[in-house]
Amino acid sequence: MSTTTKDISREKSAELFEKAKQYFPGGVNSPVRAFKSVYGTPLFIERGDKAHLWDADGNEFIDFCCSWGPLILGHNNDNIREAVTAQLSKGLSFGAPTQLENKLAELILSNNKHIEKIRFVSSGTEAVMSAIRLARGYTKRDKIVKFEGCYHGHSDSLLVKAGSGLVTFGETSSAGVPQAFAAETIVIALNDREALQEVFSTYKDEIAAVIIEGIPANNGLLIQDKDYVQYLRQITKDNGALLIFDEVITGFRLGFNGAATYYDIQPDILTYGKIIGGGMPVGAYGASNEIMAHISPDGGVYQAGTLSGNPVAMAAGIAALSILAQPGFYERLEEVTTAFVNELRQYIQEKGYGVKIFTVGSIFWFAFTDQEHIKRADEIDPASMEKYKVMHRALLNKGIYFGPSGYEVGFISHAHTAEDINTAIKAIKESLDIVYQ
Numbered sequence: 001m002s003t004t005t006k007d008i009s010r011e012k013s014a015e016l017f018e019k020a021k022q023y024f025p026g027g028v029n030s031p032v033r034a035f036k037s038v039y040g041t042p043l044f045i046e047r048g049d050k051a052h053l054w055d056a057d058g059n060e061f062i063d064f065c066c067s068w069g070p071l072i073l074g075h076n077n078d079n080i081r082e083a084v085t086a087q088l089s090k091g092l093s094f095g096a097p098t099q100l101e102n103k104l105a106e107l108i109l110s111n112n113k114h115i116e117k118i119r120f121v122s123s124g125t126e127a128v129m130s131a132i133r134l135a136r137g138y139t140k141r142d143k144i145v146k147f148e149g150c151y152h153g154h155s156d157s158l159l160v161k162a163g164s165g166l167v168t169f170g171e172t173s174s175a176g177v178p179q180a181f182a183a184e185t186i187v188i189a190l191n192d193r194e195a196l197q198e199v200f201s202t203y204k205d206e207i208a209a210v211i212i213e214g215i216p217a218n219n220g221l222l223i224q225d226k227d228y229v230q231y232l233r234q235i236t237k238d239n240g241a242l243l244i245f246d247e248v249i250t251g252f253r254l255g256f257n258g259a260a261t262y263y264d265i266q267p268d269i270l271t272y273g274k275i276i277g278g279g280m281p282v283g284a285y286g287a288s289n290e291i292m293a294h295i296s297p298d299g300g301v302y303q304a305g306t307l308s309g310n311p312v313a314m315a316a317g318i319a320a321l322s323i324l325a326q327p328g329f330y331e332r333l334e335e336v337t338t339a340f341v342n343e344l345r346q347y348i349q350e351k352g353y354g355v356k357i358f359t360v361g362s363i364f365w366f367a368f369t370d371q372e373h374i375k376r377a378d379e380i381d382p383a384s385m386e387k388y389k390v391m392h393r394a395l396l397n398k399g400i401y402f403g404p405s406g407y408e409v410g411f412i413s414h415a416h417t418a419e420d421i422n423t424a425i426k427a428i429k430e431s432l433d434i435v436y437q
């Protein structure tokens with residue numbers, strides 16, 4: 001591996017990682033953090049402020065991972081910090097209702113036209129798992145359809161990947177998931193009408209729900225055609241199946257109305273996470289009053305949580321979403337992102353590099369490809385990830401922090417200043433030069 005720069009010191013991080021390996025499987029508490037897909041060992045982060053991060057070796061980075069999406073306001077936002085601090089002295093958890101839950105719900109429901117009632121949980125995984133149970137309880141059907149290339153957290157029914165063939169029962173993508181669970185999940189390719197038609201003709205009256213990411217952003221950024229998503233809405237409706245929009249990334253990232261409004265459709269159940277808790281662990285699912293009436297204690301679908309609606313997390317969510325609800329917030333963020341992407345695209349074109357930057361809202365994804373569009377998981381060339389590795393290393397050396405995998409998207413936050421963006425553009429250009437040298 002040849003780079004023009006010397007690698008930054010990761011001595012302290014490497015030492016901490018060695019220790020962590022004694023405590024945790026792979027040294028981490030979530031697998032992608034382990035840097036298995038990029039060079040070196042994970043950076044142990046000491047602190048963050050605005051768009052900047054500092055690691056244990058004292059290296060400073062401009063952060064485009066943003067904790068995988070939640071930090072749309074950057075690190076150490078004044079309002080969120082003050083709201084959390086104020087709540088701390090009142091108590092951390094009561095296991096009883098608080099006004100804070102009402103406030104966050106009101107903020108969401110009055111700005112989101114797609115749901116009438118909401119239930120707070122503690123993670124995106126929990127939100128999706130509950131939404132699936134709700135869909136099954138509501139329709140009294142068992143089968144779920146998901147798409148290859150969409151991630152919905154790590155619940156059993158969704159750790160399933162496509163087998164071979166247009167429409168197949170899933171194969172488990174994790175050890176420990178019973179084959180019988182996988183048999184209830186059908187996996188098909190994105191952006192493929194024919195596969196949808198075949199699913200519904202083969203499993204008529206058995207499908208409880210089709211689940212899709214608002215805009216698939218966990219395996220590259222696979223922006224779907226609008227007419228395809230509208231077709232998906234129609235075919236689910238015609239067959240009495242629910243459409244679950246997993247907006248854990250896109251919710252509050254593409255505005256309060258998320259990807260549902262982007263595609264101009266009304267899903268049946270929507271799930272949220274990441275941004276909704278302002279950096280604290282919060283997830284949620286929501287739907288019409290009629291569908292949500294099936295959740296306990298009103299209805300027969302059981303779902304509960306000791307720390308659900310946690311007051312400190314609610315306080316953080318309220319502080320964050322109050323800022324996001326201000327007029328012009330998303331427009332500004334999108335303008336910054338568009339300018340960032342356009343300047344890089346121009347450079348890439350001038351140099352003739354085989355890189356595409358796909359973008360929506362304040363999400364971006366670097367794909368090392370010559371294809372104009374990538375809409376399905378199987379259109380991503382695994383070999384292209386070698387180039388991402390080289391770019392990732394060069395970026396870290398130049399003080400830019402991207403997620404440690406080429407399948408992951410990047411995020412621009414409100415805390416990224418014009419100076420941060422310009423510094424990053426320069427570093428990214430130089431890093432691409434290293435990739436193609």
Ligand SMILES: *Cc1c(COP(=O)(O)O)cnc(C)c1O
Nearest residue numbers: 123124125151152153248249273
């Ligand atoms: C992150 C994510 C999840 C899982 O959320 P966790 O909080 O990590 O459990 C589910 N769905 C989508 C679309 C996500 O991006």
